[in-house]
Every structure is written in structure tokens, then in C-alpha cells.
Amino acid sequence: MNLLHIFILAVIQGLAELLPVSSSAHVILAEKIMGFDPSAPDMTFLLVMLHTGTMFAVIVYFWQSWKKTYFSNGQDFKRRCFYVLLATVITGVLGLLLQSLIKHVFFGGASNFEIEHLFSNSKLMATALAASGILIIFSSRLDRGQQADIRLPSAMIIGAVQALCLPFRGFSRSGATISTGLFLGISRQKAEEFSFALAVVLTPAVIIKELLRLVHAQHASAGASHLALGSLLLPSLFGMLFSFLTGLLALKWLSAWLEHGRWYLFGIYCLVFSGVVLLLA
Template sequence: MSYFESFVLALIQGLTEFLPISSSAHLILPSAVLGWEDQGLAFDVAVHVGTLAAVVIYFRKEVVTLLSAWLGSIVKKEHNKESKLAWLIILATIPACVFGLLMKDFIEMYLRSAWVIATTTIVFGLLLWWVDKTAKFEQDEYQATWKQTLFVGFAQAAALIPGTSRSGATITAALYLGFTREAAARFSFLMSIPIIALAGSYLGMKLATSSESIHMGFLSVGVITSFISAYFCIHFFLKLISKMGMTPFVIYRLMLGVGLFAFLMTR
């Protein structure tokens, strides 16, 4: 890996982690088209740290409020809308954890292919388009019920299938339930905090038991680039979706999926 490759891969990870366009679909492109080698566990941990820091810092006020309310609900038995949302975020994380533990090997063996990614990129792009066109846009994340939260949580679990997009799946599910676009995005981003933290911790434990060499220069580029790109991605996505909706991302997904199919059929 070169510094240029580490910069490009971290930029891709930071931009695609929070947009509904599938990070896995983009991360296969450098290796498939340019022949780049796998970035390795250490780099995966670095970009997870960068994207996690971005979403935590961007939503720092909400994170502090939710964490304080959650602790208050345990220690002082005080319950309010913030503590409810905190518990719902925890609930939404459970399906992905269970699905990941049970299906990790199956996904790695059978679903992590360019053909699967191209297919899911198109299919879930069309689903996002349909939901965005038919959604009622009536509620925010604080009005969510535990049943609605589990539904979005299972959508997050389904996003473990490469090409689906975690943010795309959770935003699609929330829109289907009647969330506004902004509320669906905020709920998706807040839900990403525990799941990215858990994924990063898992990769970190694997790294600790591996013999992989660590290049601090590449890792620094990965952390900084993924942090900056993810932070600005969250900011502008939240600013723009109320005006432009999901259609531009749907069009992009369709173009990407068709492009992947065209590339695969000419290899």
C-alpha cells in the first residue's frame, strides 16, 4: 500500500459509510479495477476509528444527552424521551450483532463477491427510491416504538450483506415507517455509533492476535482522511436531503450497479 492508496481508500470509506450508496461496493473497485492489494486489518481499524470519531463529534451534544439520560434511567430510574431513545438505539443494535455472529462465515464465503454486490446495489437502490416516493414523513426518532426500532435494527442486520449499505438499509426502513428524511438520517447515524464501535473493537482484537505489520504513516492517513471526509459527509447530507430527497443517491446506485455488471461481464 502507498500513501496515495491509503488516502483514496480512507476517503472512500469516510464518504460512503454514511451515504446510502454502499461502502463495500466502492471498496471493491480499487482492487477489481486497479489491482490494489487488500488494505489489511490495521487499516480497517484505522478507518473505523476515523468514521466513529466523526459521527460522535458531529452528534456530540446528542451523544452526551442520550448517555446521561440512559445512565439516569439506570441509576435514578428517571425516564424521559432521551433515555427512551438511548435504549432504542441499544435495541436496534442487537439484530446486527446476532446476525453478524451467526452468519459471518457464510457471508464471507458466499456473499462477498462482486456479482452479489452489483445485484444488491441495484435492488436496494430501487427499494430506497420506492420508499422515498411513497413515505408519509410524519414522525421523528423520538416517536419511535420498540417494534419500529426492531424493524430498523433488522434492516441494519440485513446490511451485513455486501452492497446493501448500512445507512441505506436503515434510512429505507425508517422512511417506510413514516420518519421524515432528516429523522431517518439522524436515527441511522446515531445507530451507527455502537455498531461501528463494536466492529472496530472486533477488528482490533483480531489485529492484536495477528502478526500483521503496522505502518503508522498509512494508519495516520487513514484515520485523518476518513474522519474529515465522514464529518463533512454527515453535515452536507443532513443539509441537503430535505431539498433533494433520495433520488440522486438512487440514480448513483443504479449507475454503479450497472457499471459493475458491465465490468464483470467484460473480464
């Protein structure tokens, strides 16, 4: 893999991660076209580093808005942080249960099973994309926007839905969480803010998980885990920078379409792209 490959993947990740079109599906498809294995530890680590770039883009983009809501006063800060943390815990618990269910039901409890093994399944990815597209279209049509802000039951439901996005590449995290918020009657702006607050909390845990996976995978390889990680770090930082810059552009696009009633167009795109994935598969 050279810097041109990483640049292409970073731009794809930056544009797609913060739009409800599943960045993972786009990046994984691009990796396959370039001849890389999406389930390999080094590729999943690169993907996580690209996610880090978009995480920083989220923080920069939403910082002023969050200061007015999440940091307006001590009471609001505690309440909103509790909702975010509770939703994240629900995501983690249900995500682990779902992973265990997939391992034992579909892989016979194989000891070497990792959820990343699903990432190379194009049919599964296309199905998840189609499901995400349908969810986005329906949420756009049923958007009531009656509830001004997040409440405890809404936070719990959104956290549960987010868990479904962890094992299934193609089922957009932002698309699923924002759409769920719209179904629940939350205003578009608050649904968007809460969705990306969850992303900022969830991403570091994913980074640590993939870092440990990379070190473990390379540990038996002539003891070269440190060297392998070092050789990946600088190119990954390069990719992270470009995913950050393109992520800022994607967020402006997302906010504009969401606020102006064009949310459903992302759903149509997901349906079309699911067909492309199946065709290329």
C-alpha cells in the first residue's frame, strides 16, 4: 500500500463517514478494488485511524453548537452526558451480545472468529446498505419533529439501534441513529447533535480495540509487532489528516440536506449503492 492508496481511502472515508451512506462499505469496496483484504489487521487499523480523523472533524464542526447545549450549564451538562454515556453502554452491551450470537449461531462458536470476518461479505454489506436506505427514506417521510430535545427513553432506543451498526458494515451509524431520532419525533438538529456526540465517545474504544488486534496479530510474526505498528503509523496519520479535511466538507453537506428536507436522498443513494456492491461482487 502506498500513499496514493491511503489518500484515496482517506478522501472516501472523510466524505462518506459523516454522511449516512456507510463509509465502511465505501472504503471496504475501494480496498477490494485495489486488491487489499478489508479484514486484515493492518487494513482495519487504517480504517480506524481514518475514523479518528473524522472524529476530530465532528468535534471541530459541532463545538460551537455543543457549547450552547451540552455545556450551557452544569445541570444540562450532567443530564446530556448521562444520556450519551447510557446510550453508549447500551450499544456496547447489545453489540457484544449480538457478536456472541453471530459467532455461535452462524460460525459454530469457532474460537478464531472475529467480527471483522464479516467485513468481506459483499452480500451482507449490500443488504445492510439497502436496510439503511429504507430506514432513511421512511424516517424522512415520517419526520414529525415534535420533541425539541433528547429524553431518556429516546437515548436508550438510539443506543440500542446503534449496536446494530457495529457488526454490519453498510448499516450506516449516522443514518441509523439520526433516522431513529426522527422517528421518535426529535428535532433534526438535536438528532444530528446527539448522533455525532455518540460517535465521539464510541470512536476511541474502537481505536483501542483495533490497535490491540493489530498488536496481537503481529505478535507471533517474528516479534515484529512494534515495527509493524510503527510502519503503519505515519501513513495512517497522513490519511487521518485528509479524512479530517474532507469530513468537515461532508458535515456541511449533511447539515444542509437534513435541515432542508433532502434527507431521503441519502436513502436513495444507499439503495443504489447496494446494487453496485452486489454487481461488483
